[in-house]
Amino acid sequence: MKFNFYLSLLAFLLSGSMGIAQITITNGEHNMEILGSISGYYNYRIIKPEASNQNLNNNRFRLRDAQIQIEGRVGRTWAYELQFDVADIASGQSSVDGENPGLMDAYVKYKGFKFFDIQVGYGKTPYSRNSMTPFVYSPYWQRAQINRGDIFTRRDVGVTLSQSYWKQRVNVYGGIYNGLGEISLRGDNDASGSVEYITRVDVAYPSRFRYREIDDRHVPIPMFQIGVNGRYTKRNLPEGGTFPAFSGGEYGLRVLDGERYVYGLDAAFMYKGFSAMFEIHQYRGQPRIDSHPLYQGLPIEKTQGYFLAGGWVAQANYFLKSWKTILSVRYEQLDLNDLVNGRSERLSFALAYQFNGFNSMLKFQYFNVLKEEAAIDPLRWTEQFRLGWQYLLK
Amino acid sequence: MTWNKMLLLFAMPIVLMAFRKDDPVKLKFNNFIVLKVPEPSGIAVAPKGNSYFIVSDDAAAVYEIDLSGKILRSSATLGIDLEAICARPDFLYVSDETPRKIYQLDYATLQVTRTFHVPYSGGRNKGFESLTYNEAKKCFVLITERDPVYIIELDHDFRQINEYRWKHARDVSSATYFNGSFWILSDEDMTVFKCNPANYEIQAQYKINVHNPEGIAFHDGKMLILSDDMERLYYFNQP
Numbered sequence: 001m002k003f004n005f006y007l008s009l010l011a012f013l014l015s016g017s018m019g020i021a022q023i024t025i026t027n028g029e030h031n032m033e034i035l036g037s038i039s040g041y042y043n044y045r046i047i048k049p050e051a052s053n054q055n056l057n058n059n060r061f062r063l064r065d066a067q068i069q070i071e072g073r074v075g076r077t078w079a080y081e082l083q084f085d086v087a088d089i090a091s092g093q094s095s096v097d098g099e100n101p102g103l104m105d106a107y108v109k110y111k112g113f114k115f116f117d118i119q120v121g122y123g124k125t126p127y128s129r130n131s132m133t134p135f136v137y138s139p140y141w142q143r144a145q146i147n148r149g150d151i152f153t154r155r156d157v158g159v160t161l162s163q164s165y166w167k168q169r170v171n172v173y174g175g176i177y178n179g180l181g182e183i184s185l186r187g188d189n190d191a192s193g194s195v196e197y198i199t200r201v202d203v204a205y206p207s208r209f210r211y212r213e214i215d216d217r218h219v220p221i222p223m224f225q226i227g228v229n230g231r232y233t234k235r236n237l238p239e240g241g242t243f244p245a246f247s248g249g250e251y252g253l254r255v256l257d258g259e260r261y262v263y264g265l266d267a268a269f270m271y272k273g274f275s276a277m278f279e280i281h282q283y284r285g286q287p288r289i290d291s292h293p294l295y296q297g298l299p300i301e302k303t304q305g306y307f308l309a310g311g312w313v314a315q316a317n318y319f320l321k322s323w324k325t326i327l328s329v330r331y332e333q334l335d336l337n338d339l340v341n342g343r344s345e346r347l348s349f350a351l352a353y354q355f356n357g358f359n360s361m362l363k364f365q366y367f368n369v370l371k372e373e374a375a376i377d378p379l380r381w382t383e384q385f386r387l388g389w390q391y392l393l394k
Numbered sequence: 395m396t397w398n399k400m401l402l403l404f405a406m407p408i409v410l411m412a413f414r415k416d417d418p419v420k421l422k423f424n425n426f427i428v429l430k431v432p433e434p435s436g437i438a439v440a441p442k443g444n445s446y447f448i449v450s451d452d453a454a455a456v457y458e459i460d461l462s463g464k465i466l467r468s469s470a471t472l473g474i475d476l477e478a479i480c481a482r483p484d485f486l487y488v489s490d491e492t493p494r495k496i497y498q499l500d501y502a503t504l505q506v507t508r509t510f511h512v513p514y515s516g517g518r519n520k521g522f523e524s525l526t527y528n529e530a531k532k533c534f535v536l537i538t539e540r541d542p543v544y545i546i547e548l549d550h551d552f553r554q555i556n557e558y559r560w561k562h563a564r565d566v567s568s569a570t571y572f573n574g575s576f577w578i579l580s581d582e583d584m585t586v587f588k589c590n591p592a593n594y595e596i597q598a599q600y601k602i603n604v605h606n607p608e609g610i611a612f613h614d615g616k617m618l619i620l621s622d623d624m625e626r627l628y629y630f631n632q633p
Contacts, residue, residue: 022517022541028493031474033518071518073492076454076474167432167625207605207623217582220603357564359541394517394541 022394034393035069041141041363041388051380058381063087064100064141064388077112081105081123095246096182098149098254099142100135103185105155119160122185126160126173126200127152127229129266130279130313133211139326139352141365141386144313145334145344146281150250151309152231152262153181156196168208173200179233181254183247190255191241194233202227202266213277214326215270216319216357222271230263236288251336251376253309258288273319280312296339308338324354336376344377345370359392418585418599423619423628427463430625436489436525436568437609437620437627438481446611449476449488451622456488456504463627469504472497477608478525478568480534489536491521496536496552510552517541523608524569528576530591537578540565545594558594562587568620572612579610579619586610586617588633600633 024033040063047054066087072080088102107121124132130147131154142148149155158177164170178184179196202225209225237243237257247255264281286306287294295303311334318327328350335343347370352363367384433452440447440458445466448457454476456469473490480487485507486499498508514521516538524537533555534548543566545558560566563580570577576591584607588598602619607628609620617630 022520023515024518024521025515026493026518028495028511031492031518035517073474073518076471167623217584219605220584221605223605394520 030074032072036393037065037067037136039065039390041386044385045381046383047381053380077110079109081107098154101182116161116163122157124154125156125177125198126175127198127231128264129211129227129268133213136358136390136392137212137214139328139350139363141363144332146311146313151253151283153254156181157184169204171202180247183244186244190243191237192235194235196231196233198231200227200229214317214319215273215275218273218321219270225268227266232261234259256285256287259286273321276316278314281310283309298339303339309336311335326352336373340375342373342375344373359394361390363388363390418601420601421630421633422603423630426626426628428626429463430465431457433622434620434625435608435622436478437611437618438479439611439613440481441483447479447481447486449479451476477523480525480527482527487525489522489525491523492518494521512536512552523567526569526571528591529571537566537569560594562596567608568610570610577610579607581607604628
């Protein structure tokens with residue numbers, strides 16, 4: 001039995017090594033590149049002995065990514081990207097996984113203006129450095145809870161203006177979006193017809209700092225980046241109006257009948273193989289109706305007409321260059337509602353071995369739930385292990 | 395799993411690091427100058443030795459600077475993604491990475507006099523980052539950046555003559571021929587490789603403490619390393 005298990009695991013992991021390399025087609029003006037990725041892991045959870053639900057359905061192999069990405073440039077002024085994940089589309093789920101949706105990018109960018117670039121379509125919103133960092137450059141199998149798309153949306157349909165200054169050390173973004181996140185792809189807006197505004201500024205020193213977690217080059221100079229971002233939406237549903245199904249996400253925070261501010265700060269550092277990041281986000285929700293469930297049944301005198309959510313995440317990494325190995329540790333805190341006592345805390349370790357850089361990487365992540373916010377988000381597990389392979393078609 | 399086991403798992407690679415083999419010889423730069431060329435990505439010494447030609451990725455143009463770094467002149471926008479430059483006695487040659495084009499430029503006007511197309515279907519941003527002339531074999535050499543690194547020898551009309559698969563670095567950002575040797579620069583490994591120009595086998599290698607090195611040249615007893623992100627030209631003693 002055990003032999004069969006290990007044989008299956010090996011076969012599953014090796015299947016990730018089959019793939020084509022990155023391909024570019026060009027006519028000299030229009031350059032189109034085809035990329036992709038395949039990744040999968042085995043997940044094992046330790047369930048609380050006292051949990052009423054001893055269902056072990058999370059002990060399983062999972063195909064996380066089967067992505068195809070088409071990137072193009074037309075001359076120096078036009079760019080486009082189409083990226084989708086067949087694994088998520090094939091799952092047939094009605095709900096949306098904000099961390100890993102079926103359609104990941106579908107936008108066109110114009111770079112011909114002097115003062116800003118303009119991007120139109122669907123893609124990542126310019127909020128949270130960690131969210132903007134491509135997942136394939138992470139040794140982890142899952143982002144921190146606060147950045148997974150359950151508190152704020154990570155992708156949406158809209159228009160983004162961006163520009164870089166000071167030798168690309170300063171990046172400025174501003175955008176206007178539907179505000180429903182990935183649910184925007186289903187067509188209609190909600191009955192309020194409102195939009196969401198997002199802005200971000202980050203500054204790096206002493207050179208530009210790409211959105212990466214790991215210092216796989218062992219940069220010879222200390223590099224820093226600090227970013228601030230904010231987002232705002234006000235959605236007043238008319239009498240009888242509702243939000244589209246699943247738009248609220250796991251905790252009902254992604255959209256709100258009322259006013260919502262989210263603001264955050266992030267910092268990143270790299271030097272000689274060591275890298276670290278810190279992110280903090282604060283969510284202020286002002287539901288329009290006093291009886292809104294997010295007020296937790298408390299009177300207006302107690303809530304003052306708002307609730308807060310938010311948390312922070314800190315991560316430290318070291319890249320052992322001669323061992324082609326990444327070591328990482330991450331600590332995170334999340335408070336889903338300040339009107340309820342308690343917050344969750346998690347500690348994760350990750351270890352990744354690079355067969356061929358990030359293109360072919362064995363990744364292991366260990367999760368430990370140190371504390372849970374049982375009143376809002378009760379868990380039946382305490383620890384979790386994920387071991388798998390990431391293979392990029394590059 | 396207990397905490398002790400987890401700590402052991404993560405401490406083991408760090409302990410093993412103590413027994414790793416030594417790195418190659420490390421070189422330190424003597425000084426540097428700050429360039430006004432945006433995103434410089436390749437450098438070549440002018441045939442007369444009194445100026446340098448630098449390609450700018452950001453401006454997609456060629457700049458001529460004097461030995462102190464002052465810009466003397468620049469070309470019009472040439473292409474999409476200029477990454478490498480080679481100065482021959484008669485013409486300048488520039489690699490446009492994304493569309494796989496090589497431009498031949500007239501020294502007097504910095505205008506394109508001829509365009510060559512060298513097909514390569516690898517990654518859009520992993521094309522020809524290096525362009526130089528191998529004096530020992532009397533041929534041009536183009537090198538793909540990574541995934542994989544190919545050294546391609548071409549005749550004077552940029553028709554392929556030979557090809558080598560080179561596996562000694564994670565990437566190659568520049569190359570040049572100097573003093574009977576073929577020199578290859580790796581950005582990600584921050585290493586300069588001195589190679590046999592006949593077969594590109596490594597004869598020596600040197601680590602350099604430069605962030606994002608994208609160009610290499612030799613002049614006046616110095617090795618010049620160009621940093622793209624820092625927009626600086628670093629001077630090393632010739633190894």
